[in-house]
Amino acid sequence: MAVPVAAIVLPVLAAYAVGYVLYGKKVLQERIVKADASRKTPAYTRFDGVDYVPANKWVLYGHHFASIAGAGPIIGPALAAVYGWLAPLLWVIFGNLFIGAVHDYLALMASVRHGGISIMSVAEGVMGRKAKYAFLVYVWGALLLVLAAFLSVAATVYASLSPNAATKAVIYMPIALLLGYLMYRAGLGIVKSTVVAVILAVLGYVYSYYVPLYLTYSTWVYVLMLYSFIAASLPVWYLLQPRDYLNAYLLWAFVGASALAAFLILGAPVKQPAVITWVAPAATIGGVGPIGKEPLAPFWPSIVLIVACGSLSGFHSVVASGTTSKQLANELDALLVGYGGMLTEGAVSTLAVITPIAFAWSDAFMNMKPLARWLTGYGEMFGAALGGVVGAEVAAKAASIFAAIALTTFVLTTLDTANRLARFAWSEMFDFLADRNPGVYKVLTNRWVASAISIILGGVMAVQTIGGVPAWRIVWPAFAGTNQLLAALALMTSALWVYTVLRVRGALAATVLVPSVFLWVTVTAALAWWIVVILPHIPPVYQVGAGSVAVISFLLDLYLFYAFVRRMTSAAREVRVEAREASRS
Amino acid sequence: MGARKAAGIAVTLLSLLTLAYVFATGLANGMIGCAKPVLQLSIKTNDGTKTCIVPGAVVCDSKSLAAEKARLAKLGEEAKQGRLPAECSAEGQVTGYKVVVTPVDSSIAVATVAAWMGLLVGPWLAFGERPSSINPR
Numbered sequence: 023m024a025v026p027v028a029a030i031v032l033p034v035l036a037a038y039a040v041g042y043v044l045y046g047k048k049v050l051q052e053r054i055v056k057a058d059a060s061r062k063t064p065a066y067t068r069f070d071g072v073d074y075v076p077a078n079k080w081v082l083y084g085h086h087f088a089s090i091a092g093a094g095p096i097i098g099p100a101l102a103a104v105y106g107w108l109a110p111l112l113w114v115i116f117g118n119l120f121i122g123a124v125h126d127y128l129a130l131m132a133s134v135r136h137g138g139i140s141i142m143s144v145a146e147g148v149m150g151r152k153a154k155y156a157f158l159v160y161v162w163g164a165l166l167l168v169l170a171a172f173l174s175v176a177a178t179v180y181a182s183l184s185p186n187a188a189t190k191a192v193i194y195m196p197i198a199l200l201l202g203y204l205m206y207r208a209g210l211g212i213v214k215s216t217v218v219a220v221i222l223a224v225l226g227y228v229y230s231y232y233v234p235l236y237l238t239y240s241t242w243v244y245v246l247m248l249y250s251f252i253a254a255s256l257p258v259w260y261l262l263q264p265r266d267y268l269n270a271y272l273l274w275a276f277v278g279a280s281a282l283a284a285f286l287i288l289g290a291p292v293k294q295p296a297v298i299t300w301v302a303p304a305a306t307i308g309g310v311g312p313i314g315k316e317p318l319a320p321f322w323p324s325i326v327l328i329v330a331c332g333s334l335s336g337f338h339s340v341v342a343s344g345t346t347s348k349q350l351a352n353e354l355d356a357l358l359v360g361y362g363g364m365l366t367e368g369a370v371s372t373l374a375v376i377t378p379i380a381f382a383w384s385d386a387f388m389n390m391k392p393l394a395r396w397l398t399g400y401g402e403m404f405g406a407a408l409g410g411v412v413g414a415e416v417a418a419k420a421a422s423i424f425a426a427i428a429l430t431t432f433v434l435t436t437l438d439t440a441n442r443l444a445r446f447a448w449s450e451m452f453d454f455l456a457d458r459n460p461g462v463y464k465v466l467t468n469r470w471v472a473s474a475i476s477i478i479l480g481g482v483m484a485v486q487t488i489g490g491v492p493a494w495r496i497v498w499p500a501f502a503g504t505n506q507l508l509a510a511l512a513l514m515t516s517a518l519w520v521y522t523v524l525r526v527r528g529a530l531a532a533t534v535l536v537p538s539v540f541l542w543v544t545v546t547a548a549l550a551w552w553i554v555v556i557l558p559h560i561p562p563v564y565q566v567g568a569g570s571v572a573v574i575s576f577l578l579d580l581y582l583f584y585a586f587v588r589r590m591t592s593a594a595r596e597v598r599v600e601a602r603e604a605s606r607s
Numbered sequence: 608m609g610a611r612k613a614a615g616i617a618v619t620l621l622s623l624l625t626l627a628y629v630f631a632t633g634l635a636n637g638m639i640g641c642a643k644p645v646l647q648l649s650i651k652t653n654d655g656t657k658t659c660i661v662p663g664a665v666v667c668d669s670k671s672l673a674a675e676k677a678r679l680a681k682l683g684e685e686a687k688q689g690r691l692p693a694e695c696s697a698e699g700q701v702t703g704y705k706v707v708v709t710p711v712d713s714s715i716a717v718a719t720v721a722a723w724m725g726l727l728v729g730p731w732l733a734f735g736e737r738p739s740s741i742n743p744r
Contacts, residue, residue, distance in 0.1 A: 199726065241720075252727050
C-alpha cells in the first residue's frame with residue numbers, strides 16, 4: 023500500500039524542530055560547549071578587517087549555508103533513490119541530527135575557542151604536531167580538487183548549459199558589492215540594504231532570463247580563475263558576506279517553495295517503493311566504465327559516500343573553522359549558523375529532493391542520471407501542487423528553471439570560498455617558519471601569493487587532460503571518500519577536544535565519541551570496499567588517479583585513528599589517576 | 608586624493624560605463640556576445656552510428672540566432688528524408704538530429720567580463736580594506 027507524502031514530510035519537520043531545540047541547544051550548546059555570550063570571539067580579538075570581521079548572525083548564517091550547500095545535497099539523495107525512499111531518508115535525518123550538525127557545530131566552536139584556526143590546526147593540540155601537518159596537507163590537496171572541479175563545472179554551465187546563468191553571475195556580483203557598501207560603509211542598516219539589494223537582484227534575474235552571455239569554455243576557465251584569485255583575497259565584508267547573505271534568500275525561497283509544494287500534496291500517494299534494493303549499481307559510489315551497472319554498492323557502508331553532504335560532509339568543518347569562525351560575533355550565534363545550517367541543508371535533501379522523487383517515481387527514473395531524476399521529480403511535484411492555479415505544465419517548467427537557477431547560483435560561491443579556505447590551509451602549513459624564517463614566511467603566506475598558488479594548481483587540473491580525460495575527473499571518483507574521511511577525522515578531533523579540553527565526561531562525552539567512532543568505522547569500511555572491490559575493475563587511467571588518492575586517504579585514515587586512540591587512552595588514564603587522587607584526598 | 612583612490616574611482620567608473628553599454632546592447636540584441644549554432648546528425652552506417660557536424664554561421668543577435676537555428680533544423684529534417692548536406696559524406700540512414708548553440712569569443716563579451724573584474728577591484732582600491740566600524744550589522 024502506498025503511503026502519503028505526509029509520511030515523509032511531517033516526520034522530517036518534527037525531527038528537525040525537536041532536534042534543534044532539545045539536542046542542539048540543550049545538550050550541545052548549553053551542556054557540552056557551554057557557549058558564553060560574554061566571551062569575546064576571534065572576530066573581535068583578532069580583527070584585521072580582511073578575514074577576521076564580525077558579522078550579523080543572519081549574514082553569517084547566509085554565508086555558511088551558501089558555502090556548505092553546493093550540488094551535493096541534491097545530487098547525493100537523487101543518486102541514493104535507487105535504494106528506495108525510506109533508508110536514504112532515515113540516513114539523512116539521523117545523519118543530520120547526530121553526526122553532520124554536531125560535526126559542523128563543534129568544528130566551529132573548537133576553532134572559535136582556539137582563535138579562529140582551522141580544525142586541522144586544532145588537531146595539533148589534541149593529537150600532536152604530525153597529525154596537524156598530515157591533516158593540513160590532505161585538506162589543502164582536497165581543496166585543490168574542489169577548485170578544479172568547480173572551475174570546470176562553472177565554465178561548463180556558463181559556456182554550454184546555461185549562458186543565461188552567466189549573465190546572472192555578472193549582474194549579481196555588483197549588487198552584492200553594493201549591499202556590502204550600504205551595510206558596512208554607508209551605514210544604511212541591514213533591512214533597508216536588503217530591500218534595495220533584493221529588488222535589484224530580482225530585476226537582474228528578469229534581465230538574465232532574456233539575455234544570455236556567450237563565451238567559450240576555455241575563456242570562462244581563465245576568467246573564473248582570475249575571479250577566484252581576486253575574490254579570495256578581498257576582505258570578507260566587501261563581497262563574501264553580502265553575496266552569501268543574498269544567496270541565502272534564494273536558497274530559502276527554494277526550500278520554502280519545496281515545503282509549500284509538499285504541503286499542498288500531503289495526501290497524495292508516494293509512487294516510489296520504500297525499499298527497492300539493498301545493493302545498488304557500482305556507479306553510485308564511483309564505479310567508472312563497464313563496472314558501473316554491476317550491483318556492487320551495498321547500502322552500508324556505501325551510503326555515507328553516496329548521500330554525502332545531504333547528511334554530513336568534511337568540507338563543512340573546513341568552512342566552519344575557516345571563514346565562519348573568523349566572523350562569528352557571539353558564541354550563541356554558533357547554534358543557528360553551525361547546527362542550523364546543516365539542518366537547513368538536510369531540509370533541502372529531504373523536502374526538495376527525496377520527497378519529489380518519491381512522489382513522481384516511475385520505472386523510467388531508474389535509468390535517469392541523478393540531476394535529470396531530480397529535475398523531473400521536482401517539476402512533477404510542482405505540477406501536481408500548483409497545476410490547478412497556473413496549469414500543470416507551466417508550474418512544472420517554472421519549477422525546473424527555478425531549480426536550475428538555485429543550483430548554479432552556488433557554484434561561484436563555492437569556488438571563491440574554497441580558494442579562500444585553501445589560502446588559509448596553505449598559510450597554516452607554514453606556521454613552523456614563522457619564527458625560524460619570518461621573511462620567507464611572510465612571502466609564502468601573503469594572501470595574494472597564497473591565493474594565486476592554489477587557484478593556479480586547481481586551474482591546471484581543470485584544463486589539463488590525461489588520455490583525453492580532464493585531470494580532475496581522473497581523481498574525482500575518490501573525492502567522496504576523501505571528503506567523508508575528512509568528516510570522520512574532524513569529528514574525532516572535535517570529540518578529543520570535548521573530552522580533553524572541555525573535560526566533558528560520561529554520557530555527555532559519549533554523545534560525541536560514539537558518533538565519531540561510528541562515522542570512522544563506516545567511512546573506513548566504505549573506503550576499503552571501494553579499494554578492494556571497485557578499483558580493480560575501473561579503467562587504468564582512473565586506477566592510477568583515483569586509486570592513488572584513495573590509498574593515500576586510507577593510510578592517513580589509519581594513522582590519524584591511531585593518534586586518536588593513543589590520545590584517548592592517555593586521557594582516560596589521566597582521568598583515572600585524577601579520580602584516585604581525589605578519592606585519597 | 609591618493610593615487611590608489613584615484614585609480615580605484617577611475618576603474619570603477621570605467622567598469623560601470625562598460626557594463627551599462629554592454630547591458631543596453633544586450634537588451635537590444637537579445638544576447639551579449641556571439642554564438643554559432645551547429646547541426647549534429649546521427650547517421651547509422653554499416654560501421655555503427657556516426658555523428659556528422661554541420662557548422663552554422665556566427666551570429667551576434669537573437670533574431671539571427673533563431674533564423675540560423677531554424678535553417679539548420681530544416682537541413683536536419685531534409686537529411687532525415689535522405690538529402691544529406693555536403694559536409695556529411697557517410698552513407699547511411701539519418702536517425703536523428705539536434706541543433707546545438709556553441710559560444711564564440713567576441714570583443715563585447717570579453718569587455719563584459721573585464722568590466723566585471725574591474726568592478727571587483729575598483730571599489731576596493733577606492734574605499735580601502737576596512738569596514739567603517741567593526742560592529743556587526
